[in-house]
Amino acid sequence: MQIGELAKRTGCESETIRYYEREGLLPAPARSSSGYRRYEQPHLEQLAFILHCRSLGMPLADIRLLAGFHQQPAAEPCDRVNALIDQQISRVHSQIEALQKLEIQLQQLRARCDSPHTLADCGILKTLDGAAAGEACACHDES
């Protein structure tokens, strides 16, 4: 199949497929006489593997590693696979925590201007300006 069909079947844009090839995540396929890429079933599965990992938020470098385990002797221990997943879980987890703190801070800031005002009276702008001048601010200091 051509790149467009692979794209349609996987829901991944042609340009992204070419990008994955350049990045060494997908093997370069055979070419037709006119230079068009010709994909087979294994390419589709490899791409699906990549997309599945991406949907789990894994970085391309980790996916490269994960894919690489297929080339290794099957009797090897799989602890590095587990470590990659654990790493990803902890990355995601700490992002969640950081964003939750952020949301609270933003809501505290937002509460400073709950009814419509003018720029001069806006509690949000005042808070931000005050913080810039070194004062305590609703969003960061009154935890």
Next chain:
Amino acid sequence: MQIGELAKRTGCESETIRYYEREGLLPAPARSSSGYRRYEQPHLEQLAFILHCRSLGMPLADIRLLAGFHQQPAAEPCDRVNALIDQQISRVHSQIEALQKLEIQLQQLRARCDSPHTLADCGILKTLDGAAAGEACACHDES
């Protein structure tokens, strides 16, 4: 003060300060005879304003807008300020939701290999491979 001192006082690297100047977030300061940037107190406050907003995860484009409100007549309504903060809150909120789903999916995947195995037996790799071949997977399908 020179850029290095501004950097030290704000905890922002000199290169980032120059970057903000290039991006039009900080006004270009006066220069010494040898071309060194000379900052005054207002620059420090402006930079602190930017850093404070950044610490709330606001994109530079929004910070530019927020800073721009200082140049506007003080009697203008501040609803666009509020809208920017609301937007940021909803961005952060939907990121949190997406990451929480991700974490659950990752943990379901991780549970497929809770004790050490070989690559051949690794429930994680098997799940990922199966998903690539079109099977249902622990992480996405058994919600």
Next chain:
DNA sequence: CTTGACCTTATAGTAGCTACAGGGTTTGCA
């Protein structure tokens, strides 16, 4: 024989920095 849908490569853009390279300046010390 032309139109439209496909494909090719190469390059630049996105966000928000960070990290050089390759220079100039200033300060202090011997």
Next chain:
DNA sequence: TGCAAACCCTGTAGCTACTATAAGGTCAAG
């Protein structure tokens, strides 16, 4: 006076994971 360390300058390239062009070649239908 000479020199080294610690500053500063500009300009450019790198990071992630794409996305979006430009400028062109190919192929099938009508």
